[in-house]
Amino acid sequence: MRKAVYLLLFLLISGLAWSQESQIISGKVLNDANDLPLENVNIVNLNQVIGTTTNKSGEFNVKAAVNDTLYFSYLGFKSIRVRVTNDWLKYGDIKVKMTELGIALEEVVVKPVQLTGYVEVDAKTIPIYDNYRYRIAGLGTGYEGGNKSPSAVNKVLSAVFNPADFLYNIFGKRPKQMKKLRQMKEDDEIRNLLSTKYDRETLMAVLQLERIDIDEILNNCSYSADFIRSASDLQILDAISECYDEYRVLNRRKDKG
CATH class of the missing domain: 2.60.40.1120 (Carboxypeptidase-like, regulatory domain)
Structure with a gap:
């Protein structure tokens, strides 16, 4: 009888292990x-x-x-x-x-920049973008000045002199999601997928984040509104990963201090 019970338990455990x-x-x-x-x-x-x-x-x-x-x-x-x-x-x-979705594409009006030939007039007509990317020596990464700040340089300095404390609630409390972040970067199939997508859906599903969370991460890491709006999902993945790596470096320095 006892042998039969042991055998039953063995088969049950083996079945559970196999199923997992x-x-x-x-x-x-x-x-x-x-x-x-x-x-x-x-x-x-x-x-x-x-x-x-x-x-x-x-x-x-x-x-x-x-x-x-x-x-x-x-x-x-x-x-x-x-x-x-x-x-x-x-x-x-x-x-x-x-199930197929019905997609209604909005009409996009492209307004050309009309040049007059006069430098003083044309200089005021041509749009200027401030989504520059800056690299700070010793930090191992860069900062991008966005159009929400009065100055790209001020945004860079603000990011440098305010350590990554504001990222703790995003990164520090999501160790499993950050592990998946690295796994996504190492999987060629996923990288190929993300390079052609712009909807953030796959990123949200894997990292268990909302769209607003992704935008907040990038904004706090000094990426411009233009980049956040127009980048591919692969670019967003690499940007979040870069930001997370910087957070870990600054967090270790803070702990040692």
């Missing part, structure tokens, strides 16, 4: 409207920070474990999250259907 192990899982992504396969759908395992894309047949393979969450995003379609279950691991391929 990562393995390659497969699936297929379809358009919910017509069941046609979707190619180049971006898929990110939010738990393990691993990325992949679908092929011409809408098929994909990705490493995952039970209870991992896969994030599916595709231009013109509603992004979705799918939880990996034991049934998925046991029975193999599943079909994931994405």
Whole structure:
């Protein structure tokens, strides 16, 4: 009787351990409207920070474990999250259907700069941008003067003489998210994905941040409003990573002091 109990416990523990192990899982992504396969759908395992894309047949393979969450995003379609279950691991391929969004593009009016040929007049007409990037010796990173400050130089000096205390609530209390930040930088699939995206959705999903949090991080790290508004998701990822590295350096110096 006792042996039977031990055997049952062993099988139960082994089953739980097996279910928690990562393995390659497969699936297929379809358009919910017509069941046609979707190619180049971006898929990110939010738990393990691993990325992949679908092929011409809408098929994909990705490493995952039970209870991992896969994030599916595709231009013109509603992004979705799918939880990996034991049934998925046991029975193999599943079909994931994405719903198309109706996108209404706003009309953009481009106003050319009309030059007169007179230097004094044209100098007042041509727009001047203040989103310059400054590098401070000894800090290992740079500062970008934005249009919200009266002077780009003043913003640089303000950032230097105010240590990274204001970033503690953002970085210091999110160690797991910051670990994922580094994982994202090391995954080529995710970097390729982010280089073509500008919606911040994948960054928000992986780092568990809201859009306003991302903007606040970059603003506090002295990035300009122009950069925050127009940069690709990959540029935003690298900027947050740079800011986090600087925060860690300044925080260590503060602790030693």
